[in-house]
Amino acid sequence: MTAATTLTAITFYVLGVLAQVFRKNEEKFSYDKTSFGLMTIGLIGHGFATFLILEGDQGVNISLLSVTNFGSYLVLVFISLMSLRLPVANLMLIGTPVAIIIVLLAAFLPQESAKQISTESPLLFHIFASVAAYVALFMATVQSVLLGLQESKLKTRSGSLGSLVPPLETMERLLIAMLWWGLALLSLSIATGFFFLEDIMAQRVAHHVVITTLSWLTYVIFFVGRIAFNWRGTLVVRWALVAFSLLVLGYAGSKFVLEYLLRI
Numbered sequence: 681m682t683a684a685t686t687l688t689a690i691t692f693y694v695l696g697v698l699a700q701v702f703r704k705n706e707e708k709f710s711y712d713k714t715s716f717g718l719m720t721i722g723l724i725g726h727g728f729a730t731f732l733i734l735e736g737d738q739g740v741n742i743s744l745l746s747v748t749n750f751g752s753y754l755v756l757v758f759i760s761l762m763s764l765r766l767p768v769a770n771l772m773l774i775g776t777p778v779a780i781i782i783v784l785l786a787a788f789l790p791q792e793s794a795k796q797i798s799t800e801s802p803l804l805f806h807i808f809a810s811v812a813a814y815v816a817l818f819m820a821t822v823q824s825v826l827l828g829l830q831e832s833k834l835k836t837r838s839g840s841l842g843s844l845v846p847p848l849e850t851m852e853r854l855l856i857a858m859l860w861w862g863l864a865l866l867s868l869s870i871a872t873g874f875f876f877l878e879d880i881m882a883q884r885v886a887h888h889v890v891i892t893t894l895s896w897l898t899y900v901i902f903f904v905g906r907i908a909f910n911w912r913g914t915l916v917v918r919w920a921l922v923a924f925s926l927l928v929l930g931y932a933g934s935k936f937v938l939e940y941l942l943r944i
Contacts, residue, residue: 682732686787689725692718693776700773719760719772726753726783733786736796742807743795749786752779754815771822806872813865814927817899820858821924827851828917855916856906863899866927870896891930898923 696718703712730753733746756772756779763769797803830848870892902919905911911919 682729682787685725685729685732686783689722689729689783690780692722692725693780696722697773697776700769715769716760716763719756719776722776723753723756723760726756726779729783729787733783739796739798739801740804741796745782745786745789747807747811749779749782751811751815751818752782754811755779755818758815758819806869806875809865809872810869813862813869816858816862816865817924817927820855820862821920823851823855823858824917824920827855828914831913852912852916855920859899859903859920863896863903866892866896866899888930891926895923895926895930898926 696715699712699715699718703715730750733749734741752775755775759769759771759775763772797807827848830851834848870889873889898919902911902916902923905915905919
């Protein structure tokens with residue numbers, strides 16, 4: 681069943697990407713009914729596959745691959761919803777191939793020794809709050825890169841991204857809103873982590889907690905600087921990239937070391 685839903689999702693994703701690629705250049709960054717319909721069917725299939733990958737014999741599979749796949753699925757859902765109001769459908773051309781690779785690995789690589797958590801465990805709330813925070817902040821990071829490119833082109837007068845993205849002011853407002861939302865979710869994730877994890881040292885997550893807290897502090901310092909000193913433009917991009925890099929290092933880096941190097 682997992683294989684069938686995975687292959688169905690991939691098939692419709694590929695068809696949706698091809699339909700988007702072969703559209704006229706001036707229309708490529710917004711969906712038509714065909715490409716949106718194909719992507720929607722792909723998302724439905726991916727959603728079923730993600731549920732089956734997360735489902736374990738003794739609870740919820742929280743291996744690096746299964747959780748990363750869940751995050752990549754949320755990214756595609758967010759982009760699709762954003763594309764209903766903004767010309768950001770082109771982001772699917774980047775996100776979809778990455779999601780296809782991740783869901784293939786998650787569906788077909790053996791994960792017999794993957795850690796599982798009971799569906800009744802309150803720790804699941806912390807885990808999914810964390811994933812939601814990572815997704816929100818990932819989207820904010822992508823937005824910051826687009827904002828940086830847009831501002832750079834305007835300063836050097838080498839063209840603009842006007843046909844790809846909204847005006848500069850709108851982009852910056854969206855970025856700040858995403859960062860506030862992501863910071864709120866990350867705060868919830870850290871708070872629930874301290875509440876649910878009884879012995880941080882015994883569970884070998886101290887390094888994860890420290891690096892994630894540093895990421896949280898980076899976001900907080902940025903907002904203090906924005907409010908007090910009106911930080912804008914390139915500074916926004918730099919702080920967003922540094923903070924998200926720490927977040928990725930704190931989660932994916934620690935999971936990789938524990939699962940694949942130390943085999944814990």
